[in-house]
Amino acid sequence: MIRKLIEKIVKTDAPIVVGLDPMLSYVPEHITKAAFEEHGETLEGAAEAIWQFNKAIVDATSDLIPAVKPQIAMYEQFGIPGMIAYKKTVDYCKSKGLIVIGDIKRGDIGSTSEAYAVGHLGKVVVGSKTYAGFDEDFATVNPYLGSDGVKPFLKVCNENDKGIFVLVKTSNPSSGEFQDQISEDEERPLYELVAKKVVEWGEESMDGDYSNVGCVVGATYPEMGRVLRKLMPKTYILVPGYGAQGGKGEDLVHYFNADGLGAIVNSSRGIIAAYKQEKYSAYGAEHFADASRQAVLDMIADINGARK
Amino acid sequence: MIRKLIEKIVKTDAPIVVGLDPMLSYVPEHITKAAFEEHGETLEGAAEAIWQFNKAIVDATSDLIPAVKPQIAMYEQFGIPGMIAYKKTVDYCKSKGLIVIGDIKRGDIGSTSEAYAVGHLGKVVVGSKTYAGFDEDFATVNPYLGSDGVKPFLKVCNENDKGIFVLVKTSNPSSGEFQDQISEDEERPLYELVAKKVVEWGEESMDGDYSNVGCVVGATYPEMGRVLRKLMPKTYILVPGYGAQGGKGEDLVHYFNADGLGAIVNSSRGIIAAYKQEKYSAYGAEHFADASRQAVLDMIADINGARK
Numbered sequence: 001m002i003r004k005l006i007e008k009i010v011k012t013d014a015p016i017v018v019g020l021d022p023m024l025s026y027v028p029e030h031i032t033k034a035a036f037e038e039h040g041e042t043l044e045g046a047a048e049a050i051w052q053f054n055k056a057i058v059d060a061t062s063d064l065i066p067a068v069k070p071q072i073a074m075y076e077q078f079g080i081p082g083m084i085a086y087k088k089t090v091d092y093c094k095s096k097g098l099i100v101i102g103d104i105k106r107g108d109i110g111s112t113s114e115a116y117a118v119g120h121l122g123k124v125v126v127g128s129k130t131y132a133g134f135d136e137d138f139a140t141v142n143p144y145l146g147s148d149g150v151k152p153f154l155k156v157c158n159e160n161d162k163g164i165f166v167l168v169k170t171s172n173p174s175s176g177e178f179q180d181q182i183s184e185d186e187e188r189p190l191y192e193l194v195a196k197k198v199v200e201w202g203e204e205s206m207d208g209d210y211s212n213v214g215c216v217v218g219a220t221y222p223e224m225g226r227v228l229r230k231l232m233p234k235t236y237i238l239v240p241g242y243g244a245q246g247g248k249g250e251d252l253v254h255y256f257n258a259d260g261l262g263a264i265v266n267s268s269r270g271i272i273a274a275y276k277q278e279k280y281s282a283y284g285a286e287h288f289a290d291a292s293r294q295a296v297l298d299m300i301a302d303i304n305g306a307r308k
Numbered sequence: 309m310i311r312k313l314i315e316k317i318v319k320t321d322a323p324i325v326v327g328l329d330p331m332l333s334y335v336p337e338h339i340t341k342a343a344f345e346e347h348g349e350t351l352e353g354a355a356e357a358i359w360q361f362n363k364a365i366v367d368a369t370s371d372l373i374p375a376v377k378p379q380i381a382m383y384e385q386f387g388i389p390g391m392i393a394y395k396k397t398v399d400y401c402k403s404k405g406l407i408v409i410g411d412i413k414r415g416d417i418g419s420t421s422e423a424y425a426v427g428h429l430g431k432v433v434v435g436s437k438t439y440a441g442f443d444e445d446f447a448t449v450n451p452y453l454g455s456d457g458v459k460p461f462l463k464v465c466n467e468n469d470k471g472i473f474v475l476v477k478t479s480n481p482s483s484g485e486f487q488d489q490i491s492e493d494e495e496r497p498l499y500e501l502v503a504k505k506v507v508e509w510g511e512e513s514m515d516g517d518y519s520n521v522g523c524v525v526g527a528t529y530p531e532m533g534r535v536l537r538k539l540m541p542k543t544y545i546l547v548p549g550y551g552a553q554g555g556k557g558e559d560l561v562h563y564f565n566a567d568g569l570g571a572i573v574n575s576s577r578g579i580i581a582a583y584k585q586e587k588y589s590a591y592g593a594e595h596f597a598d599a600s601r602q603a604v605l606d607m608i609a610d611i612n613g614a615r616k
Contacts, residue, residue: 133387
């Protein structure tokens with residue numbers, strides 16, 4: 001699957017991913033109003049609003065970008081109707097030819113991790129039939145439980161040509177509390193130990209020059225990004241924290257390999273709520289999707305300016 | 309909410325929780341057959357089978373136990389119909405007076421963690437209304453992202469009288485890969501650093517003698533359990549790994565405080581698939597729920613024998 005993602009990145013010349021993390025407060029009033037008129041102020045109404053919001057943004061940007069990253073928490077907060085909106089978003093994005101990275105940050109042990117893997121990337125057996133539950137192309141995975149938690153994902157990835165991005169160094173201010181602890185035995189921080197394991201796991205799932213086992217390293221820690229890039233030469237890095245969280249294109253130069261590949265940078269709020277920024281305010285709420293399109297173009301220019 | 313859980317534990321004299329982690333292979337044929345006849349071999353059919361399986365076990369055991377712990381992965385693997393079965397299970401268990409620990413192992417940063425917290429423990433705002441999406445009483449939380457990931461859960465817990473169990477030391481064989489790394493600065497393993505943070509977070513959410521911020525420590529590491537018990541005197545420990553994973557009642561003595569409280573031990577497969585064990589085979593598949601009831605009684609006796 002990483003090969004397919006790379007093909008799309010090369011074709012669009014855009015190593016970026018749009019984070020479809022819709023808060024209701026981002027959705028323009030004309031959309032929520034229509035959704036609430038149809039479904040009332042209900043979970044179904046909220047789910048309809050975020051789905052219509054997503055659809056408009058995907059329609060306005062899908063020719064420019066290789067991939068989207070819906071953040072499942074933003075849907076899960078609306079219960080079952082929210083999960084249905086998540087699934088609709090995944091399916092719609094795939095129908096538009098986009099690669100879908102499910103930002104689900106799951107991770108458990110043994111058969112439980114396998115159930116997550118099967119539900120999001122694989123196929124579950126029901127009697128004599130098999131079904132894909134959510135059917136994303138990639139999923140993000142939390143490594144705290146160790147290899148027992150990650151290997152079931154590898155198995156499902158290898159059987160279904162899918163991929164994962166394992167959290168290594170996250171973009172948030174307190175990510176260092178545990179991730180930066182220096183291991184006495186290994187004389188390096190925990191995030192580097194996770195990175196070493198990512199390389200090991202990745203060897204079991206090579207797909208061309210890169211592995212289907214990618215990782216997450218935040219844009220907000222560029223010095224660590226530089227070190228991690230070298231430590232994991234065949235690992236694709238999914239980079240959150242660009243834009244709204246403070247990361248800039250120039251910070252990201254060292255997340256890429258010499259081949260110009262190796263990293264894909266996410267922006268969520270900076271794209272989907274672009275019309276709320278002063279820079280794009282001329283579009284107005286009515287033309288929010290056009291503002292998102294312009295924000296995508298600006299982001300591609302910023303990232304490529306640094307990358308090339 | 310921990311106060312309510314303790315009241316239920318004292319009333320039932322059973323510091324145990326039944327893990328509702330239904331694999332289709334655990335469900336007796338007469339149940340799957342009926343579900344497939346109604347819905348076909350579909351995701352809906354699978355979801356109906358696990359729901360009927362759960363319902364029978366809950367009906368047969370709810371007078372004996374304080375709480376259940378549905379593992380969401382086992383439902384999520386069946387996509388949307390599976391999530392609906394999860395929600396039905398949560399609601400049904402609450403209607404029977406049980407405390408519901410959602411084993412969701414979520415964790416993200418900032419507004420994303422808040423969305424998970426709101427979706428599982430709180431209420432989401434839709435226009436002028438509010439709704440509880442999944443509405444468990446407790447949720448399990450992954451700490452890898454640090455305080456940014458956990459604090460949004462605290463906020464929601466305090467607003468809604470709910471609780472969390474933070475993963476400290478998990479029961480699986482490879483849990484030590486990262487959790488046991490000795491921090492050079494702190495001269496103690498990572499799981500103890502997480503434990504210290506659990507205590508700190510817990511101080512913000514005291515509810516009687518214990519905190520609404522509990523933790524997870526596997527039954528399979530009794531020596532670490534002993535140390536962690538002392539390090540976190542006011543923290544309830546949710547203990548997985550009993551039974552099928554190898555932990556025994558006698559291993560668990562030191563997970564309890566001198567007041568006989570402080571720990572709640574989970575068994576999943578050992579209870580819900582009891583009829584498949586030789587010990588309970590006389591019940592047969594037809595009477596699987598009675599086998600589960602007997603397994604609960606045996607587990608209570610084993611744990612209380614060690615605890616008292």
